[in-house]
Amino acid sequence: MRVGVLVSGSGRNLQALLDAEAAGRLGRARIAVVVSNQPGVLALERAARAEKPTAVVPHRGQPSRQAFEDALLAALAPHGVELVVLAGFMRILTGHFLGRFPDRVVNIHPALLPSFPGVDAQGQALAHGVKITGCTVHLVDEGTDTGPILAQAAVPVLPEDDHGALARRILAEELRLLPAVVAELSQGRLVREGRRAWIRP
Numbered sequence: 633m634r635v636g637v638l639v640s641g642s643g644r645n646l647q648a649l650l651d652a653e654a655a656g657r658l659g660r661a662r663i664a665v666v667v668s669n670q671p672g673v674l675a676l677e678r679a680a681r682a683e684k685p686t687a688v689v690p691h692r693g694q695p696s697r698q699a700f701e702d703a704l705l706a707a708l709a710p711h712g713v714e715l716v717v718l719a720g721f722m723r724i725l726t727g728h729f730l731g732r733f734p735d736r737v738v739n740i741h742p743a744l745l746p747s748f749p750g751v752d753a754q755g756q757a758l759a760h761g762v763k764i765t766g767c768t769v770h771l772v773d774e775g776t777d778t779g780p781i782l783a784q785a786a787v788p789v790l791p792e793d794d795h796g797a798l799a800r801r802i803l804a805e806e807l808r809l810l811p812a813v814v815a816e817l818s819q820g821r822l823v824r825e826g827r828r829a830w831i832r833p
């Protein structure tokens with residue numbers, strides 16, 4: 633299963649996917665291309681170091697969201713991508729893009745959705761004083777972090793936590809969960825009943 637990874641930043645989740653592939657822990661998934669909407673980010677360096685094809689598709693300067701998404705689709709197309717993984721990709725995709733990959737776009741989010749969607753999920757968790765947060769891998773729909781949930785991992789919020797400490801504890805779970813779900817998706821069958829989705833081995 634050929635995977636396109638979309639990134640915007642430091643690419644720690646991308647690195648976890650690259651490491652899992654190199655270690656034979658990504659099932660039948662193969663990272664075929666890494667596409668960033670931001671030039672010059674560390675994620676692109678990580679991809680290049682792993683000798684993966686990369687592309688930069690800036691969202692700035694595009695005449696419309698549809699034009700941006702057409703450029704993303706054009707960057708993925710030559711690589712025969714079958715699954716798109718959003719690994720710290722900080723743009724919302726519309727039906728124009730998603731319709732090309734039905735139930736084949738997944739995202740990692742640093743909270744137990746449906747709590748704390750959108751930006752700074754860790755800060756939202758601290759502000760609400762929740763005692764448990766975590767991370768979620770979900771199918772992407774047109775909402776902001778609203779698609780059917782595939783897998784979650786819980787993380788305690790400790791009294792002494794600041795933003796950095798909590799973000800690091802959540803990230804450790806993200807780096808484990810995302811490659812595990814991609815491996816499962818590459819080997820199993822996605823079952824979907826309404827909002828409920830799971831992977832059957």
Ligand code: GAR
Nearest residue numbers: 641642643644645646720740741742
């Ligand atoms: C990760 O914590 C990811 O869950 C989050 O951005 C970070 C990217 O880090 N994504 C979102 O908040 C998406 N709504 P990375 O680029 O080092 O993997």
